[in-house]
Amino acid sequence: MHGEMIIRITKYYRILHKLKSLGLERVFANNLGDAAGVNATIVRKDFSLLKIIGQKRGGYEIDKLISSLDKILGKDKPQRAIIVGCGRIGGALMRYRGFASDGISITAGFDINSHICEEDECPIPVYPMNRLEEIIKAKDIQVAILTVPEQEASELFSRLSRAGIRGYLNFTPIGLKASKEDHDRPFIIHNVNIALELEQIFYELNISDTDLV
Numbered sequence: 001m002h003g004e005m006i007i008r009i010t011k012y013y014r015i016l017h018k019l020k021s022l023g024l025e026r027v028f029a030n031n032l033g034d035a036a037g038v039n040a041t042i043v044r045k046d047f048s049l050l051k052i053i054g055q056k057r058g059g060y061e062i063d064k065l066i067s068s069l070d071k072i073l074g075k076d077k078p079q080r081a082i083i084v085g086c087g088r089i090g091g092a093l094m095r096y097r098g099f100a101s102d103g104i105s106i107t108a109g110f111d112i113n114s115h116i117c118e119e120d121e122c123p124i125p126v127y128p129m130n131r132l133e134e135i136i137k138a139k140d141i142q143v144a145i146l147t148v149p150e151q152e153a154s155e156l157f158s159r160l161s162r163a164g165i166r167g168y169l170n171f172t173p174i175g176l177k178a179s180k181e182d183h184d185r186p187f188i189i190h191n192v193n194i195a196l197e198l199e200q201i202f203y204e205l206n207i208s209d210t211d212l213v
Contacts, residue, residue, distance in 0.1 A: 028059035085148035143167035
């Protein structure tokens with residue numbers, strides 16, 4: 001699946017859960033498309049590529065759709081992540097409650113200062129960096145969220161990779177990428193440069209304002 005399709009599938013998944021919570025049992029492609037902001041043809045095409053078949057007049061059974069998307073999105077297995085660097089961004093992510101509702105467990109945090117927050121204030125345990133490999137192995141961690149200073153990012157990426165982490169959400173200013181030696185193993189790296197994203201927004205606003213002149 002390419003990136004845009006994955007985003008749509010994730011939207012469908014969340015919408016289906018909302019519809020189920022309202023007591024609905026079936027949904028049509030046009031209803032799902034309206035809620036996701038796409039047309040019904042795209043919904044049908046996405047489901048067809050995923051080998052999900054509905055009924056022409058009866059639409060799709062919501063429970064069956066959710067079950068199929070659970071497997072496709074990997075939500076039928078534990079989804080555990082850690083946060084490395086529990087400063088301002090890491091601390092905010094530690095306290096974000098939306099992960100749990102999406103079936104994602106932020107299992108632990110790591111920081112050079114393991115007492116960065118008091119035990120009764122920390123929503124997850126925060127460990128010293130020398131326990132990184134131990135906890136990753138013990139808790140079968142799959143994904144790391146990196147919010148460390150720029151000068152520490154590359155070394156920590158190598159260390160996490162050696163410990164078995166293959167998925168990264170990188171908030172550091174450095175764009176991470178797998179080395180040539182690691183190409184035989186699957187790495188998924190999403191680099192999030194907040195400053196760059198804001199620059200892009202200002203650029204697009206400026207272009208749209210210029211077009212109006």
